[in-house]
Every structure is written in C-alpha cells, then in structure tokens.
Amino acid sequence: MDKLSDSEDETLLRDAARGFLDQFAPLSVLRKNRDAGRDYAPELWAEMAQMGWAGVMVPESHGGADMGHRAAGILSEEMGRTLAASPFLSSAVIAANALRASASDHLAAIASGETTYALAIDEGAKHNPAATALPATADGNGFRLTGHKTFVADGASASRLLVLARTSGKPGDPLGLTLFDIDAARAGLDTDPIQSIDSRDFARIDFDSVNATGEDVVGDVDNGLAALAPGLRAGQAALAAELSGLSAGISAMTIGYLKERKQFGRTIGSFQALQHRAAHLFAEIEVTASAIAAAGRALDSDPANAQTLVSLAKARATQTAKLAVMEGVQMHGGIGMTDDYDAGFFMKRARVGAEWLGDYGHHAAIVAESRGL
Amino acid sequence: MSDPLENFRSEIADWIAANLPDELRGVPTTEDTICWGGRNWVFTSDAQRLWLERCAERGLTCPRWPSEYGGGGLTRGEEKALREEMTKAGAPSPLQSFGIWMLGPALLKFGTPEQKAAHLPDITAGKIRWCQGYSEPGAGSDLASVQTRAEDMGDHWLINGQKIWTSYADKADKIFALVRTDRDAPKHLGISFMLIDMQTPGVTTRPIRLISGASPFCETFFDNVKVPKEGAIVGEQNRGWDVAKYLLTHEREMIGGGGGGLTSGDTLAQMMGTLDPGTLNDPVLRAEAMELEVDAMAFALTMERYKDMSEAGQGVGHASAMLKYYGTELNKRRQEVLMSAQGSNALDWEAGSAADWLRSKANSIEGGTSEVMLDIIAKRVLELPAK
Numbered sequence: 001m002d003k004l005s006d007s008e009d010e011t012l013l014r015d016a017a018r019g020f021l022d023q024f025a026p027l028s029v030l031r032k033n034r035d036a037g038r039d040y041a042p043e044l045w046a047e048m049a050q051m052g053w054a055g056v057m058v059p060e061s062h063g064g065a066d067m068g069h070r071a072a073g074i075l076s077e078e079m080g081r082t083l084a085a086s087p088f089l090s091s092a093v094i095a096a097n098a099l100r101a102s103a104s105d106h107l108a109a110i111a112s113g114e115t116t117y118a119l120a121i122d123e124g125a126k127h128n129p130a131a132t133a134l135p136a137t138a139d140g141n142g143f144r145l146t147g148h149k150t151f152v153a154d155g156a157s158a159s160r161l162l163v164l165a166r167t168s169g170k171p172g173d174p175l176g177l178t179l180f181d182i183d184a185a186r187a188g189l190d191t192d193p194i195q196s197i198d199s200r201d202f203a204r205i206d207f208d209s210v211n212a213t214g215e216d217v218v219g220d221v222d223n224g225l226a227a228l229a230p231g232l233r234a235g236q237a238a239l240a241a242e243l244s245g246l247s248a249g250i251s252a253m254t255i256g257y258l259k260e261r262k263q264f265g266r267t268i269g270s271f272q273a274l275q276h277r278a279a280h281l282f283a284e285i286e287v288t289a290s291a292i293a294a295a296g297r298a299l300d301s302d303p304a305n306a307q308t309l310v311s312l313a314k315a316r317a318t319q320t321a322k323l324a325v326m327e328g329v330q331m332h333g334g335i336g337m338t339d340d341y342d343a344g345f346f347m348k349r350a351r352v353g354a355e356w357l358g359d360y361g362h363h364a365a366i367v368a369e370s371r372g373l
Numbered sequence: 374m375s376d377p378l379e380n381f382r383s384e385i386a387d388w389i390a391a392n393l394p395d396e397l398r399g400v401p402t403t404e405d406t407i408c409w410g411g412r413n414w415v416f417t418s419d420a421q422r423l424w425l426e427r428c429a430e431r432g433l434t435c436p437r438w439p440s441e442y443g444g445g446g447l448t449r450g451e452e453k454a455l456r457e458e459m460t461k462a463g464a465p466s467p468l469q470s471f472g473i474w475m476l477g478p479a480l481l482k483f484g485t486p487e488q489k490a491a492h493l494p495d496i497t498a499g500k501i502r503w504c505q506g507y508s509e510p511g512a513g514s515d516l517a518s519v520q521t522r523a524e525d526m527g528d529h530w531l532i533n534g535q536k537i538w539t540s541y542a543d544k545a546d547k548i549f550a551l552v553r554t555d556r557d558a559p560k561h562l563g564i565s566f567m568l569i570d571m572q573t574p575g576v577t578t579r580p581i582r583l584i585s586g587a588s589p590f591c592e593t594f595f596d597n598v599k600v601p602k603e604g605a606i607v608g609e610q611n612r613g614w615d616v617a618k619y620l621l622t623h624e625r626e627m628i629g630g631g632g633g634g635l636t637s638g639d640t641l642a643q644m645m646g647t648l649d650p651g652t653l654n655d656p657v658l659r660a661e662a663m664e665l666e667v668d669a670m671a672f673a674l675t676m677e678r679y680k681d682m683s684e685a686g687q688g689v690g691h692a693s694a695m696l697k698y699y700g701t702e703l704n705k706r707r708q709e710v711l712m713s714a715q716g717s718n719a720l721d722w723e724a725g726s727a728a729d730w731l732r733s734k735a736n737s738i739e740g741g742t743s744e745v746m747l748d749i750i751a752k753r754v755l756e757l758p759a760k
Contacts, residue, residue, distance in 0.1 A: 003681040004674065004677055004682075005684075006685075258757060270758045270759055275751035275752070275755075275757050276744065276747040276751065278757065279746075279748075279750035280747065282695065282750055282755060283698055283699045287671045287699060290672075291670070293674075312671060316668075316671045364666075365663065367666055368662065368663040371642045372642045373645070373653060373659070
C-alpha cells in the first residue's frame with residue numbers, strides 16, 4: 001500500500017478543492033438552498049463537473065479523469081467540511097464504480113455531469129442489501145419490477161437509477177438479486193421526496209410493474225450484489241471521508257468559538273474541562289482520518305480485499321462525527337441550538353451520514369468478523 | 374527481483390533462517406525472558422546469547438542507526454521489511470533497552486562525536502544497560518521542577534538528591550538523569566542532562582513493588598556522588614530541558630505505539646481459541662470487543678500515517694502527544710476486555726493475565742499522564758488560550 005500521508009498531487013487537489021468550496025460552497029450556500037427548498041445548486045454541480053470531479057472515477061476512455069478512490073475521498077472530505085451538497089457520492093462515486101466493469105455507455109454522461117444517478121437498494125429502516133424483497137419477475141425477454149425502495153439518496157433529482165431487485169430466492173439470500181440500470185422517467189415509477197433533516201435529496205420510490213430488459217441488467221442476473229459491490233464499497237469509503245471532513249469542520253468551528261467566547265471573565269477555551277474535551281475530540285478525528293486514508297489506498301491498490309478497511313473507515317467516521325457534533329453543540333452552549341447558527345447543520349448531516357450505506361453496528365460487525373471475532 | 378527492497382527482504386529472510394537458533398523460534402517472550410543486556414545480564418540460554426551477538430554483529434539491534442556505531446544503517450522501508458520477516462520467522466527481539474529507545478536517539482541528535490563513540494556501540498551490542506532518571510518525589514509529571522543538585526567542583530560534579538520511578542535502575546549499569554546545575558536560573562533553564570555510572574560510590578537504588586506484583590520501578594538516591602566532568606553532560610550545560618523534551622517525544626511515541634510494555638499479552642483475536650466456547654455470544658462483551666478492534670486497527674493505521682507524514686516532511690510535532698494519550702487509553706481498554714473474556718480464568722496470579730491488566734493502569738500515568746497529554750494537545754496543537 002502507498003503511504004498514508006498525502007502525496008504532492010493529493011495536497012494540490014485538497015488545496016484546490018478547499019479553495020473552490022470555501023468560495024463557492026460555504027455553509028451559507030446550504031442555508032440558502034434549504035430556505036429556497038433546493039437540495040443542491042445545479043450550477044455548482046456543473047462547475048464541479050468541469051473540474052473533473054464528476055468523472056473522478058470514470059475511466060479516461062469514457063471521458064473521465066480517473067483519479068482514483070483516494071482522490072475521491074479527498075474531495076469528499078473537503079465537501080464534508082463545508083457541507084457542500086451535490087450528487088457527487090451517488091453519481092460520481094457509487095454509480096461510476098458499479099458501471100465501470102461493464103464499460104457502460106452512460107459513463108461518459110456521468111463524467112460530464114449531465115446524467116446523475118441514484119442507488120435504490122434499501123426497503124427497510126436499516127441498510128441491508130441482502131434483505132431486498134422487491135421482485136423483478138421474468139416477463140417474456142424482460143422483467144417487471146414491483147415494490148418500493150426507501151431512503152434513496154439523490155432519488156428525486158437523479159435521471160437514472162441503479163435498482164437492486166430480487167429475481168430468485170428469498171429476502172435475506174445474498175444470491176438471487178439483480179442490479180438494474182433504468183431511466184428514472186420510466187413508466188410505472190413514482191418518486192416521492194422525503195423531507196430529510198439534512199435538507200438533501202432523499203426519496204421513496206414506488207415501482208408499479210416497471211419494465212426492464214436484459215440490456216438494463218448490470219453484471220449477471222441473480223448475482224447483483226457482486227455487480228453492486230465495487231460501487232457500494234466506494235460509496236461507503238467516500239461517505240466515511242465526508243463524515244471525517246464534517247467532523248473536522250465542526251471541530252474547527254468549535255475551536256474558533258472557544259478562543260473567542262468569554263464567560264466568567266475568561267475566554268472559555270482556557271477552561272481545562274473544555275480544553276480536554278476538545279483535545280480528546282482532536283485525537284478521535286486524527287485516528288479516524290488514518291482509517292479514511294487507508295480505505296482509499298486499499299481501494300486503489302487491491303479493491304477486492306478492501307472491504308474490511310472500508311468498513312473500518314465507515315464505522316470510525318460514524319462514531320467520530322456523532323461525537324464531534326455533540327461536543328460542538330455542547331461547547332457552543334445555547335447558541336449552538338439555534339437555527340440561526342450553523343452548528344446544527346453539521347449535526348443533522350452527521351446523523352444522516354451515520355445511517356446511510358450502513359451504520360456503526362453494520363460495519364463494526366464486518367470488521368470484527370474479518371478479525372475472527 | 375529488481376526491486377532493491379525485495380532483494381533486501383529475501384536477503385534478510387535468508388539471514389534469519391540461517392542465524393536464528395531453533396529453540397527461540399516461535400517461543401513467545403515474557404517479562405522474564407526478554408533480553409535486556411548489560412554488565413550483569415544472565416542469559417536465559419546460550420541461544421539467547423548467540424542471537425544477540427549475531428544480531429548485533431549484523432546491526433539489527435538498532436536497525437536504523439548509523440553502521441559506524443553498530444547500527445544497521447537501514448531505511449525505514451528496510452526496517453519494516455526486517456520487522457515483518459522477523460515476525461514471520463517467529464524470532465524474538467534480540468535486545469531491548471532504554472539505551473536503544475531513548476538515550477541513543479538523544480545522543481545521535483545532541484551528543485559530541487566522543488560521546489557517540491563512547492556509548493552507542495555499547496548500546497547496540499547490549500553491553501551497557503541504561504536507565505532513565507527524570508522523575509522526582511513530589512514532581513510527578515511536572516518534570517522541570519527537578520531538585521537533584523549538581524554542584525560544580527572544578528574537575529567533577531557533586532550530585533545530591535533523589536529520583537523516583539527509575540525503571541529497572543537496580544539492574545542498570547548507567548543512568549541518564551536530569552539534574553539542576555543552576556539553581557538561580559528560571560525553572561527550565563538551569564537543568565542539565567547528565568550521564569552517571571550507577572557503580573559510582575554514593576548511588577543506591579531500592580525497588581518499588583507495584584499492584585501488579587512486579588517491581589520494574591525503583592527509587593534512586595544520590596549521596597555526594599562525584600561525576601568526572603569529561604563527557605558528563607549531553608547537549609549544552611543548563612539546556613538539558615531541550616534534550617529531555619526531545620526524548621519525551623520519543624518516549625510518548627514509544628509508549629503510545631506499543632514499544633513500552635503495550636505489546637505484552639495477546640489481542641482478543643489471538644486469544645479466541647483459548648476462551649470458553651460461546652464467550653463472545655454475550656452481546657455486551659461482543660459489542661465491547663468489536664469496538665476495541667475497530668479502534669485498535671484505526672490507531673495502528675494512525676501510527677503508520679504519522680510515520681509516513683514525518684518521512685514526507687509533513688511534521689506532526691506536538692500531535693505526538695495524541696499517540697501517547699490514545700495508545701495508552703486504548704491499551705487499558707484492551708486489558709479490560711481481555712479480563713472479561715477470560716472470566717475467572719484471568720484471576721489466577723500464575724496462569725492469568727491479571728498482572729498485565731494491573732500493569733496497564735500505569736500506562737496513562739507514566740511518561741506524562743493522559744491529562745498532561747491533553748494539555749499539550751489543547752495548548753500546542755489547538756492553540757487554546759491560557760486565559
């Protein structure tokens with residue numbers, strides 16, 4: 001594995017991303033979007049695509065920049081710092097990785113940012129791909145999908161969907177699932193936006209006899225989890241990176257506040273009780289950042305064996321983000337609880353990120369199993 | 374095999390295969406069988422002596438040190454390959470000592486050519502065993518308040534005072550100590566870093582028995598001890614604090630990173646076959662074990678990342694206090710989970726790992742308490758204000 005420190009190229013990428021996001025997607029943009037009822041700013045996404053971010057995982061032969069997982073993680077971390085919203089994770093990371101192996105015609109449109117994707121897997125309250133029930137029943141040369149999916153990130157705005165459906169077996173069987181790549185405007189598909197606490201695009205999607213053909217199948221019929229795995233792993237790693245950046249973001253905001261707020265005639269940052277809590281949080285964030293870097297490196301060098309490190313990253317990032325926002329709001333005191341102040345945005349996104357693509361328990365169990373526990 | 378690192382790896386694997394005595398292969402070392410070397414060292418076996426001599430000859434007791442002082446002159450990548458090949462072959466560490474971990478790095482940075490030549494080869498060969506004389510009664514983590522006095526008597530220093538928590542002082546040949554050479558200077562500016570032979574008349578030690586039953590720590594007394602001036606002080610006179618600070622950073626990384634007693638005892642994964650069947654079916658224990666594995670793996674990666682950052686010139690500086698803080702707290706948690714997993718089997722002094730569990734409680738006290746580490750992070754890394 002390559003070194004866990006940033007290379008020179010990565011440092012440049014990080015600095016460029018931070019500069020761009022600070023200027024064009026600071027926290028105030030999230031507030032503006034929320035107040036306007038928008039999930040993200042399409043013009044911002046267009047600019048991200050122009051910089052190559054939409055094609056970060058798309059092969060150069062399909063017009064992408066093909067920068068790799070660690071680079072995608074660095075972009076995600078920086079987006080997490082300012083809570084910049086975009087279809088980056090769903091489209092540029094998850095879909096691009098799920099479609100790479102099949103050299104899909106849609107990769108070029110992902111890279112240009114014109115087409116955005118959403119991943120429709122979960123049907124219950126907890127992430128569990130194997131539990132998929134939504135049947136895709138054979139019908140002539142094709143399939144008919146009937147059922148529902150929930151908590152579909154970017155589901156209301158996406159132009160295409162990757163849908164995991166059951167073609168054989170029972171819910172809980174890891175085999176018997178098939179991954180479909182279908183147009184979001186296809187007949188029988190009904191999208192119902194969820195008003196999520198983080199003010200982003202999540203949706204419930206109902207399938208009423210939606211037609212799919214053999215050409216819509218990604219990978220092999222009945223082996224959809226294998227086709228999905230690269231996308232899911234990449235998404236989990238990038239989401240972990242976002243949560244790691246989010247933790248650093250709220251922490252920086254909190255440290256700034258500790259240095260400036262006065263009470264009892266002193267700067268509150270001089271109180272040892274608060275200093276020690278801030279220092280402990282620093283330690284947790286540092287330890288998590290290492291897991292993030294390792295997951296990115298592992299995906300770039302040996303993706304088939306990277307799941308343990310990816311799950312380690314997602315587990316750690318989930319816990320660290322929860323701690324960071326709790327400590328952040330607590331140390332801000334009453335002002336941290338107000339909607340006028342930005343701390344709450346971090347808290348809400350951290351909670352959403354904690355659930356999406358597998359919570360702490362889901363990923364810690366994968367790590368433990370790999371360690372023989 | 375054109376990759377030089379791979380060449381080195383296969384070369385060193387061959388060397389280990391040819392030189393590691395069979396009876397040491399795959400036998401875990403314990404507190405009693407770790408080789409510390411020194412004038413009074415009694416080898417546990419001929420094999421232990423042979424292994425030390427061969428490794429020292431090849432520069433493997435201090436792989437990264439310059440070869441002119443008996444080191445191996447290896448790069449970090451080579452050292453890592455060496456470590457991996459040693460582990461693969463089931464080879465014990467040939468030598469451990471405070472000379473390797475602490476004094477050596479300080480001499481390499483601050484020592485005169487004469488001091489390096491006088492001390493480093495004896496450390497790499499395991500001929501001289503050093504101990505560390507920092508803490509004093511009443512000083513605790515406030516190291517700069519040392520009171521042990523060194524008076525300038527013309528051709529020698531006259532030392533009077535007392536040190537405490539001097540690990541293995543009763544077994545050491547020499548001590549590197551912080552002594553006050555200027556009582557009028559400000560707290561941090563009147564201290565010198567001094568090398569003293571433990572056999573000098575007036576030096577006595579007394580072990581301190583710990584709750585774990587063992588007594589690695591001692592009290593050390595200096596009663597009119599005469600130290601010849603030649604080569605006694607490392608670094609500048611009265612600027613010993615600079616040397617001490619540099620050393621403490623090393624110590625923190627070592628304790629936090631598993632060099633200093635943290636590797637004693639197994640991980641839960643290694644212990645799995647020895648536990649009563651179904652032990653981990655208990656949901657509370659299982660959850661604790663899972664959380665521990667997650668944090669332990671992430672911490673190991675952090676050690677790796679910090680090393681990579683140091684090498685890449687992205688200095689980590691005071692953030693090394695984080696390694697000490699996190700590593701020691703993590704080890705205490707690990708010992709706690711291991712005790713739970715073993716149940717009553719752990720409670721037998723002879724058979725169980727209770728001694729490791731008891732010993733681990735000191736991890737967050739020695740080498741600067743966890744609270745001191747948090748202070749360092751808050752003030753030096755986060756730059757939180759004093760008022």
